[in-house]
Amino acid sequence: xxxxxxxxxxxxxxxxxxxxxxxxxxxxxxxxxxxxxxxxxxxxxxxxxxxxxxxxxxxxxxxxxxxxxxxxxxxxxxxxxxxxxxxxxxxxxxxxxxxxxxxxxxxxxxxxxxxxxxxxxxxxxxxxxxxxxxxxxxxxxxxxxxxxxxxxxxxxxxxxxxxxxxxxxxxxxxxxxxxxxxxxxxxxxxxxxxxxxxxxxxxxxxxxxxxxxxxxxxxxxxxxxxxxxxxxx
Ligand SMILES: O=C(O)c1ccccc1NCC(=O)[C@H](O)[C@H](O)COP(=O)(O)O
Numbered sequence: 119x120x121x122x123x124x125x126x127x128x129x130x131x132x133x134x135x136x137x138x139x140x141x142x143x144x145x146x147x148x149x150x151x152x153x154x155x156x157x158x159x160x161x162x163x164x165x166x167x168x169x170x171x172x173x174x175x176x177x178x179x180x181x182x183x184x185x186x187x188x189x190x191x192x193x194x195x196x197x198x199x200x201x202x203x204x205x206x207x208x209x210x211x212x213x214x215x216x217x218x219x220x221x222x223x224x225x226x227x228x229x230x231x232x233x234x235x236x237x238x239x240x241x242x243x244x245x246x247x248x249x250x251x252x253x254x255x256x257x258x259x260x261x262x263x264x265x266x267x268x269x270x271x272x273x274x275x276x277x278x279x280x281x282x283x284x285x286x287x288x289x290x291x292x293x294x295x296x297x298x299x300x301x302x303x304x305x306x307x308x309x310x311x312x313x314x315x316x317x318x319x320x321x322x323x324x325x326x327x328x329x330x331x332x333x334x335x336x337x338x339x340x341x342x343x344x345x346x347x348x349x350x351x
Contacts, residue, residue, distance in 0.1 A: 119250070119285055120348065121339035122308035123332055125315060125323065126179055126289075127265060129157045133323050134166045138174050140325060141332040145170065146201060146310065148179045148265070150191065164195045177201050177224070179264070185213035192221055201252060202226060203264050211247035222249045224287065227278055228263045229270035230256045234277065241282050248284055252310065255290030267291055267313035275304045294330035301338035305346075309335050 125137045126146030134145055147163045149156055158166075167176035176197045181204035182188045192200055199222035202211075206225065214223065225248045227237045241251065253275040257266040269291035279286045285307035292300055293314035301309060315331055317324040 120307050120343065121336070122287065123335050124177065124287065124289075124308060124310040125312070125328060125331075126177075126310055127157060127312040127316075128163075128166065129322060130162065131166050131169070134170070136323055136325055137328055138170075140328040141336070142174075142328065144175045144177050144199070146177045146179045146312070147195075147197075149195070150178075150180045150182050152181050160195065167196045175199055175222075177222075179203060183207075183210060185210045185217055188214055189218040189221070192218065198222060200224065203228075203254075206244075208243045208247065211244055215247045223247065224250045224252050226263070227251050227253045227286075228256050229253055229274045229290070230258075231271075234274055237274070237278060238281060241278060245283050250285045250287055250308065251278065251282055252287040252289055252308075253278055253306075264289075265312045269296070269300075272300060272303045275306065279305055292331075294327050294334055297331055298334045298338035301335060301342055305342055 123142045124144040124146055125142045128134050128145050128147050137145055149160055149163060170176050177199040178195055178197050179201040183204045183206045201224040203226045225244055254264050255266045255268040255270040256263055257268055275288050287308035287310050288300055288304050288306035289310035292309055292311040297309055311331060315323050315327045
């Protein structure tokens with residue numbers, strides 16, 4: 119899987135439609151967060167997921183950590199992919215693989231100023247049960263691990279791409295302006311953005327920002343694929 123584009127933080131059906139119309143692949147729904155500050159209800163997320171056509175995919179983004187609860191929640195919402203942002207142990211990831219063998223599992227690697235060794239260990243101990251890793255940014259001021267709008271040290275993401283046996287999605291402060299440089303520097307299999315695609319006043323996705331983000335990402339993936347002698351999906 120190479121050249122995938124995810125847009126996260128879907129608020130409603132109109133936003134999901136806009137993102138698909140502008141060419142993104144996967145839609146991320148942030149649900150069951152620790153701060154309980156979800157942007158939409160679980161019922162609304164389930165209805166949007168149900169309407170997604172083959173070729174696109176709905177992904178739950180969550181802090182759940184228990185395999186039984188994760189598998190049951192995915193079945194309830196009707197998704198076939200989950201992005202785990204909490205501290206899920208390798209044992210729970212292994213149990214999740216047994217409980218839901220067809221579920222596509224993304225595991226976050228939250229980059230801080232000094233935690234590369236910890237992230238390397240997560241990759242080594244979890245890769246067997248993960249389909250894709252996602253690097254993201256930590257905000258030391260708030261403790262937030264996602265939707266921070268902050269970039270992190272891209273050399274850390276690039277190192278994780280090099281050592282991971284599984285593909286890596288890159289996130290954290292990506293925008294239409296920096297996504298091409300990020301893909302060229304880090305060489306991830308996929309990219310994800312949330313706040314960098316929002317209109318600052320309304321906090322809703324801005325069609326032009328989504329359009330340019332997708333165009334810039336697709337062009338950069340194609341350039342990197344050509345350089346590396348592989349084909350972009
Ligand atoms: O998207 C959220 O609302 C969210 C909330 C809490 C944890 C993670 C969350 N999202 C994970 C993502 O995939 C975001 O798109 C990613 O953090 C990038 O966000 P941004 O830096 O705003 O582009």
